[in-house]
Amino acid sequence: EIVLTQSPGTLSLSPGERATLSCRASQSVSSTSLAWYQQKPGQAPRLLIYAASNRATGIPDRFSGSGSGTDFTLTISRLEPEDFAVYYCQQYGSSLFTFGPGTKVDIK
């Protein structure tokens, strides 16, 4: 089973700053099977990025995804007030879906 590790656990930043979130896999992951989600309190997850680097419909271009193999990154170029939330990476492979533990981006 592939285990996803996300770092940092919490990222404290100010609006307008750049956020860089990491997702590391215990084994190589197909880039087509790596996604990122945003979740706000009391809400369902929202798809941001699929296939490692493709923005989902309606997602602003300040969100970008990159990486391959075991190392993937979600970058938010300039944080807007609505971007403070928890972010999860997720992969699919070998008949299993796994999520990382999440990175909380909070206001500094």
Next chain:
Amino acid sequence: EVQLVESGGGLVQPGGSLRLSCAASGLTFSVESMNWVRQAPGKGLEWVSYTSSGGGTIYYADSVKGRFTISRDNAKSSLYLQMNSLRVEDTAVYYCARVRSGGYSDSWGQGTLVAVSS
């Protein structure tokens, strides 16, 4: 617009059973693969179960294997999760979600809360 609406959650005693439903609209349900994903209070997301569009391919997380059963009724555009032998650690909000090729979910329901407690 895709809408997924879960129902059937509630309070149940350990060892009890519950059946969750997910009503889908705004999509051709019969061609969509679906997941159940849960989230314990204050915790992260945990995948529970997957079904292909026709129900011929089904997967379960080890934590629920042998206790939970996923099913679907394409004529009713509905997804189900039969949960038996419930444990305290099954307490969570349960989401249904559409699964696209590549394994990502672009549409999620609002979730239904299952609380297992004596």
